[in-house]
Amino acid sequence: MEMPIPDPAILARKSRVVERLSAVLPRDAVISDLSETRAYECDALTAYRCPPMVAVLPSSTAEVSDVLRICHEEGVPVVPRGSGTSLAGGALPTADSVILGVARMNDVLETDYPNRTIRVQTGRTNLSVTGAVEENGFFYAPDPSSQLACAIAGNIAMNSGGAHCLKYGVTTNNLMGVTMVMMDGEVVEIGGAHMDSGGLDLLGLICGSEGQLGVVTEATLRILPKPEGARPVLMGFDDNEVAGACVSDIIKAGVLPVAIEFMDRPCIEATEAFAQAGYPMCEALLIVEVEGSEAEIDHQLALIMEIARRHNPVELRESKSADESARIWLGRKSAFGAMGQINDYMCLDGTIPVSELPFVLRRIGEMSEKFGLKVGNVFHAGDGNMHPLILFDANKPGDLELCEEFGAEILKLCVEAGGCLTGEHGVGIEKRDLMNYQYAPEDLEAQMAVKDVFDPQWLLNPAKVFPLASSEARRALSVAAE
Amino acid sequence: MRPDSEAALAEMIRSADGPLAIRGGGTRGFSTGGTVLETGGLSGVSLYEPGALTLVAGAGTPLSEIEAVLAAENQRLAFEPMDHRGVMGTTGEPTLGGVMAANVSGPRRIQGGAARDYALGVRFVDGAGTIVSNGGRVMKNVTGYDLVKLMCGAYGTLGVLTEVSLKVLPVPETSGTLMLRDLTAQDAVEVMSRALGSPWEITGASHCAKIIDDRPVTALRVEGFEDSVNYRLQQLKTLFADRGVDMEIAPQDMSDWFWDGVRNAGKFSEAEGDVWRVSCKPSDGPGLDAAAGAEECFTDWGGGLIWFRMAPGTDLRARLGSFDGHATLVRASEETRATPGVFQPEAPGVARLSAGLRARFDPRGILNRGLMGPVMAGEPA
Numbered sequence: 063m064e065m066p067i068p069d070p071a072i073l074a075r076k077s078r079v080v081e082r083l084s085a086v087l088p089r090d091a092v093i094s095d096l097s098e099t100r101a102y103e104c105d106a107l108t109a110y111r112c113p114p115m116v117a118v119l120p121s122s123t124a125e126v127s128d129v130l131r132i133c134h135e136e137g138v139p140v141v142p143r144g145s146g147t148s149l150a151g152g153a154l155p156t157a158d159s160v161i162l163g164v165a166r167m168n169d170v171l172e173t174d175y176p177n178r179t180i181r182v183q184t185g186r187t188n189l190s191v192t193g194a195v196e197e198n199g200f201f202y203a204p205d206p207s208s209q210l211a212c213a214i215a216g217n218i219a220m221n222s223g224g225a226h227c228l229k230y231g232v233t234t235n236n237l238m239g240v241t242m243v244m245m246d247g248e249v250v251e252i253g254g255a256h257m258d259s260g261g262l263d264l265l266g267l268i269c270g271s272e273g274q275l276g277v278v279t280e281a282t283l284r285i286l287p288k289p290e291g292a293r294p295v296l297m298g299f300d301d302n303e304v305a306g307a308c309v310s311d312i313i314k315a316g317v318l319p320v321a322i323e324f325m326d327r328p329c330i331e332a333t334e335a336f337a338q339a340g341y342p343m344c345e346a347l348l349i350v351e352v353e354g355s356e357a358e359i360d361h362q363l364a365l366i367m368e369i370a371r372r373h374n375p376v377e378l379r380e381s382k383s384a385d386e387s388a389r390i391w392l393g394r395k396s397a398f399g400a401m402g403q404i405n406d407y408m409c410l411d412g413t414i415p416v417s418e419l420p421f422v423l424r425r426i427g428e429m430s431e432k433f434g435l436k437v438g439n440v441f442h443a444g445d446g447n448m449h450p451l452i453l454f455d456a457n458k459p460g461d462l463e464l465c466e467e468f469g470a471e472i473l474k475l476c477v478e479a480g481g482c483l484t485g486e487h488g489v490g491i492e493k494r495d496l497m498n499y500q501y502a503p504e505d506l507e508a509q510m511a512v513k514d515v516f517d518p519q520w521l522l523n524p525a526k527v528f529p530l531a532s533s534e535a536r537r538a539l540s541v542a543a544e
Numbered sequence: 545m546r547p548d549s550e551a552a553l554a555e556m557i558r559s560a561d562g563p564l565a566i567r568g569g570g571t572r573g574f575s576t577g578g579t580v581l582e583t584g585g586l587s588g589v590s591l592y593e594p595g596a597l598t599l600v601a602g603a604g605t606p607l608s609e610i611e612a613v614l615a616a617e618n619q620r621l622a623f624e625p626m627d628h629r630g631v632m633g634t635t636g637e638p639t640l641g642g643v644m645a646a647n648v649s650g651p652r653r654i655q656g657g658a659a660r661d662y663a664l665g666v667r668f669v670d671g672a673g674t675i676v677s678n679g680g681r682v683m684k685n686v687t688g689y690d691l692v693k694l695m696c697g698a699y700g701t702l703g704v705l706t707e708v709s710l711k712v713l714p715v716p717e718t719s720g721t722l723m724l725r726d727l728t729a730q731d732a733v734e735v736m737s738r739a740l741g742s743p744w745e746i747t748g749a750s751h752c753a754k755i756i757d758d759r760p761v762t763a764l765r766v767e768g769f770e771d772s773v774n775y776r777l778q779q780l781k782t783l784f785a786d787r788g789v790d791m792e793i794a795p796q797d798m799s800d801w802f803w804d805g806v807r808n809a810g811k812f813s814e815a816e817g818d819v820w821r822v823s824c825k826p827s828d829g830p831g832l833d834a835a836a837g838a839e840e841c842f843t844d845w846g847g848g849l850i851w852f853r854m855a856p857g858t859d860l861r862a863r864l865g866s867f868d869g870h871a872t873l874v875r876a877s878e879e880t881r882a883t884p885g886v887f888q889p890e891a892p893g894v895a896r897l898s899a900g901l902r903a904r905f906d907p908r909g910i911l912n913r914g915l916m917g918p919v920m921a922g923e924p925a
Contacts, residue, residue, distance in 0.1 A: 174825075174827075175737075176733075176734070176737040176738075176741070176826065176827050177825050177826050177827055177848075178737075178740060178741060199743075223684050223686075227684065228683075231657060231661060232684065234661075234690065234693065235657055235661050248893055250891070250893040250894055251891065251894075254825070254869065255868050256824050256825055256848060256868055256869035257653065257654075257658070257845060257848050258647060258649070258653075258658055259647075259697055260869070260870025260872060260887060260888040260890075261697075261870075261887055261890050261898055261916060262694060262697060262698055262701075262702075262898045262901060263647070263693045263694055263696060264694075264894065264897060264898070265693075266660060266690055266692075266694060266696070266697075267689065267690060267693060267694045269690065271690075287741050288743060289743050290743045309595075310595030311595070313595055313597060313714075314595050314714070315714070316618065316715070316716065316717065318713070318714065354772065357772075357775065358771075361769055361771060362769075413682040413683070413684045413685055415593065415596050415598065415681060416593075416595060416596040417595060445682070445684045446596070446683065447682075447683075447684040480681060480682070481680065481682045482680050482685045483687045484686050484687050485684035485685060486684055486686055487686070488686050489688060493687070497687070500680075500687055500688075501677070501687075501688065502677065504674050504675060505676055505677050505678060505688075506688070507674075508674070508678070509689040509691065511905065512689055512691070512694075512901065512904075513689075514904065515897060515900035515904055516897065516900075527688060527689075
């Protein structure tokens with residue numbers, strides 16, 4: 063993956079930049095020694111690494127503002143970082159950048175149950191937001207699988223989803239307001255504890271902008287009352303196409319499950335070997351979960367199973383207890399780990415129209431043979447968000463490159479099928495150069511115009527989201543302006 | 545002007561030599577001045593996949609046409625968009641583009657989200673005549689910046705919508721409404737908050753001081769399978785038994801009538817005066833209510849949306865002062881629409897960003913000029 067050449071003029075200013083940052087931050091919040099900046103050299107896309115010039119760990123909005131003002135004055139690029147769990151390289155530094163980590167900003171600022179909101183500093187982890195309100199019967203809905211570690215800052219930057227977003231939506235549907243620091247240090251308040259914008263929907267624009275428009279330091283999130291209960295049903299089919307048709311019929315029938323998860327044979331085999339969840343050996347497995355009171359769950363599961371029976375399942379297993387639910391989810395939740403036991407893997411994240419599922423799975427199978435790399439498919443079937451896992455051997459020369467080529471082909475296939483490159487992981491550097499497959503130059507130009515307005519010098523999170531060639535002229539301007 | 549294709553629209557905007565007033569069905573009852581640009585030629589449902597809960601249609605498509613297509617598959621637009629005709633005294637057909645451009649959402653917004661939450665993709669022509677596509681037709685999509693949200697609520701000032709992809713939802717088997725009587729505004733907010741904080745999935749929570757008769761009504765709606773609806777209505781009754789007020793499960797026709805009225809601000813259709821819409825933190829509602837000195841008001845969204853009917857020309861924002869939220873003018877004379885203005889003024893930092901976006905997407909300032917912000921210096925009159 064190509065990254066811009068570090069600006070020698072910036073590197074030459076390192077000691078001055080460190081000195082100025084040290085003047086506004088506590089001593090232990092400025093990290094400039096290479097032995098320590100290495101800790102920030104990558105995120106969860108570990109194939110790409112580059113230590114930043116400096117890393118800073120501010121503790122407040124005011125400190126973030128100071129950092130950004132100084133970096134703006136010094137013309138130094140800034141890479142915001144939540145917990146560094148991005149699978150897309152969203153927090154990958156450049157050698158001439160300052161990493162701005164929000165990890166020390168993890169306080170709950172206010173919980174407001176009557177108005178069903180919580181206000182947090184954005185370094186707080188996703189799961190600990192729910193942790194702060196669950197005693198009172200509430201939860202924060204978006205549940206990315208990294209939720210134990212990932213920060214709200216990163217969730218907002220990437221507009222993170224999760225298994226339960228079929229019913230509850232993704233981050234953008236649960237975000238009510240932010241405090242954001244602009245690249246020049248100005249602090250703006252957008253939204254609040256009220257619903258909808260009174261002017262342009264800047265909040266909707268900021269969510270998912272991958273840290274390129276500003277640094278979000280505080281967020282007001284919608285919290286929801288926990289449902290009375292939830293239970294899944296597991297079903298196995300001997301054909302992907304039939305499983306796809308079953309998903310479509312469930313949705314059409316007016317039942318709205320909270321989650322519909324899909325696994326294909328390679329994935330089922332791997333998870334069985336790893337977790338022994340007792341899954342049937344078949345071509346396609348669905349886990350469909352519904353919520354409500356016991357009676358409501360019974361009623362919905364009965365409807366779902368009636369639909370499933372019309373598709374001749376090889377297995378139909380309704381959970382009757384918390385224990386059985388846990389067993390049904392066990393395999394799905396260990397799927398990534400199971401695949402990791404077999405080999406290194408690359409996790410993709412394209413979305414397709416649900417109706418294209420059989421076609422896309424068939425094509426992926428054909429490509430798998432062509433590239434000689436195995437693929438397991440796990441995904442959120444209700445909303446068409448696929449997570450093909452391509453297995454490769456990182457120690458084998460050329461295998462990573464082959465895997466990346468295969469991955470790119472799958473993502474192009476998703477676009478051809480009427481879908482998109484990324485459903486919840488974000489573009490980062492990983493899919494940056496594929497953006498041309500999804501968007502025409504004018505479409506990208508419109509998005510870059512937004513960046514021009516928020517960050518005219520293009521200093522925030524450089525070389526992400528847009529193909530390097532598309533953003534070249536703008537990035538060159540920022541260098542010339544020094 | 546009435547383009548019959550996206551390409552024709554782009555050409556018209558490119559060659560425009562003055563402001564354009566974008567018009568869908570014209571049901572909102574205002575025009576910003578300039579040449580009228582009608583979207584009615586960009587009409588028709590181009591894709592509908594009930595099994596994928598997805599519909600794509602031209603921006604000029606009448607909402608009634610979309611609702612009919614959906615109804616045939618027992619699906620609907622879950623955000624319950626308001627029909628402005630009654631309260632604005634207009635005719636015409638609301639269009640998809642108008643609804644999305646103004647992010648129009650009804651009572652179900654409290655549970656299911658706003659219009660913008662159901663928008664999956666847009667196509668539009670910006671003020672320079674460039675055709676832009678963003679988002680797509682799938683439910684999860686974080687590919688690039690979300691201009692879909694930006695266009696929902698931009699009232700056409702950043703571009704003219706030509707096509708919208710939507711997430712749609714199944715129509716539930718049934719719905720039911722519990723009505724509590726005689727609650728004060730303060731008690732009503734508490735009741736609605738408690739209900740919305742319960743697991744019973746309230747899809748409508750509204751309080752009206754006078755609607756059926758002279759006694760206040762606080763209404764809570766649930767939707768779903770029949771047994772589930774009945775179960776939850778009973779649970780709500782039990783939850784509020786300690787309030788010691790009359791409670792009744794409304795007959796279906798009254799329930800439907802009530803929520804139609806809330807959705808369309810039907811109460812203000814026949815009455816004179818300016819109509820304002822205030823989005824606020826529900827618990828701030830009673831205080832705002834007292835400060836407003838309105839002729840009449842009612843709340844939706846569990847108290848998070850207050851509709852005020854004010855004496856003509858009143859500057860409601862001046863009365864409310866600073867609060868967490870915003871006040872939008874829905875119905876007033878041309879003078880009042882000019883001052884105090886339709887939209888809540890933004891804080892300087894935010895206003896600068898909004899103005900910057902308008903300047904980039906509509907460099908000549910010709911799209912619905914002046915509607916969402918002051919005309920920029922240097923724009924031709």
